[in-house]
Amino acid sequence: MTVSDAQLMAERSKFLKNAQTIGITCVPFSGGQPKGGVDDGPVEMIRFGLVDQIEGMGYQVDISEGMDKYRTMQPASDPAVGKLKNARYVSMAARRVSEQVRAHCAKGSLALTLGGDHSIAMGTLAGSTAVYPDLCVLWIDAHADINTPATTDSGNLHGCPLSFLLGLCEPDTPATQVFDWIKPCIRADSLVYIGLRDVDSGEKALLRKHGIKAFSMHDVDRHGIGRVVEMALDHVNKDRSRPVHMSFDVDALDPSVAPATGTPVRGGLTFREGHYICEAVAETGCLVAMDLVEVNPALGDPESLRQTVAVGCSLVRCSLGETLL
Numbered sequence: 001m002t003v004s005d006a007q008l009m010a011e012r013s014k015f016l017k018n019a020q021t022i023g024i025t026c027v028p029f030s031g032g033q034p035k036g037g038v039d040d041g042p043v044e045m046i047r048f049g050l051v052d053q054i055e056g057m058g059y060q061v062d063i064s065e066g067m068d069k070y071r072t073m074q075p076a077s078d079p080a081v082g083k084l085k086n087a088r089y090v091s092m093a094a095r096r097v098s099e100q101v102r103a104h105c106a107k108g109s110l111a112l113t114l115g116g117d118h119s120i121a122m123g124t125l126a127g128s129t130a131v132y133p134d135l136c137v138l139w140i141d142a143h144a145d146i147n148t149p150a151t152t153d154s155g156n157l158h159g160c161p162l163s164f165l166l167g168l169c170e171p172d173t174p175a176t177q178v179f180d181w182i183k184p185c186i187r188a189d190s191l192v193y194i195g196l197r198d199v200d201s202g203e204k205a206l207l208r209k210h211g212i213k214a215f216s217m218h219d220v221d222r223h224g225i226g227r228v229v230e231m232a233l234d235h236v237n238k239d240r241s242r243p244v245h246m247s248f249d250v251d252a253l254d255p256s257v258a259p260a261t262g263t264p265v266r267g268g269l270t271f272r273e274g275h276y277i278c279e280a281v282a283e284t285g286c287l288v289a290m291d292l293v294e295v296n297p298a299l300g301d302p303e304s305l306r307q308t309v310a311v312g313c314s315l316v317r318c319s320l321g322e323t324l325l
């Protein structure tokens with residue numbers, strides 16, 4: 001081993017050396033969007049063998065207890081808050097997620113959260129930033145998920161998590177009251193997107209206004225995934241020293257690769273492009289938290305389900321370094 005190899009390995013293990021344990025939070029939650037089934041995402045990934053696979057890579061696995069709690073915490077009455085649907089339920093669930101993720105991070109484990117719809121990222125990022133205030137965020141998605149309570153057309157909170165986390169919501173409204181436990185915890189220049197191709201007009205305005213860096217599928221076509229990931233990391237993590245939280249929505253992948261998801265959009269990342277992102281993030285050694293969300297086993301035939309669950313598990317393993325030599 002040369003000196004620079006040794007240095008590189010020391011660098012890489014800066015965060016992963018603490019994370020010999022993967023702290024898994026399963027979130028069987030579908031309240032952020034209208035389609036049932038996404039709450040079965042975690043159990044299907046576990047049934048597929050994800051825990052054994054991670055242990056087989058040499059990690060310890062620590063799974064948060066009480067995954068059924070998410071199903072039973074739905075309030076009896078949850079009338080719309082402005083346009084927002086299930087706002088109280090989403091808020092309670094995300095708050096619980098934030099406590100579980102925070103506990104995993106505080107122990108030095110890498111916090112892996114299995115969704116569930118993407119509204120749970122309000123919790124994962126609130127939890128991870130409480131422990132790593134200087135972390136940066138890679139958001140891999142077809143969608144920008146940055147609608148505010150005012151800009152959302154659908155009222156589905158899985159399209160809104162980032163506006164709460166960045167503090168972009170209109171202040172002093174009933175919506176901000178329901179989510180008053182979320183403090184702005186991510187700066188606009190600490191967030192970068194890859195994979196976007198279905199962004200609402202209100203979201204485009206927010207991205208422009210706050211100068212948020214985004215690499216759309218157009219950019220992936222133009223530059224290639226290698227260059228895009230390098231530019232994305234350079235933007236938020238120039239010297240590869242900041243902790244990274246990667247929030248991966250499986251709909252970033254093309255529907256031919258990950259069909260069982262609630263809001264599929266044509267023209268997405270190929271199998272290899274998705275995995276390349278995960279490998280490049282693993283290579284930085286900076287990953288402290290990862291979300292894998294929006295796997296919906298109820299959508300499509302058994303083969304679509306198997307394919308989507310398998311690809312979700314494989315993205316997780318690659319993010320933990322499986323395919324690095």
Ligand SMILES: NC(=[NH2+])NCCC[C@H](N)C(=O)O
Pocket residue numbers: 117118119143144145147152153154155156158159160198200249251263294
């Ligand atoms: N996490 C997701 N799949 N989000 C889809 C959001 C779609 C749309 N932009 C909305 O706000 O309703």
Ligand SMILES: [Mn+2]
Pocket residue numbers: 141142143249251252263294
């Ligand atoms: Mn999406």
Ligand SMILES: [Mn+2]
Pocket residue numbers: 118141143145158249
């Ligand atoms: Mn999403």
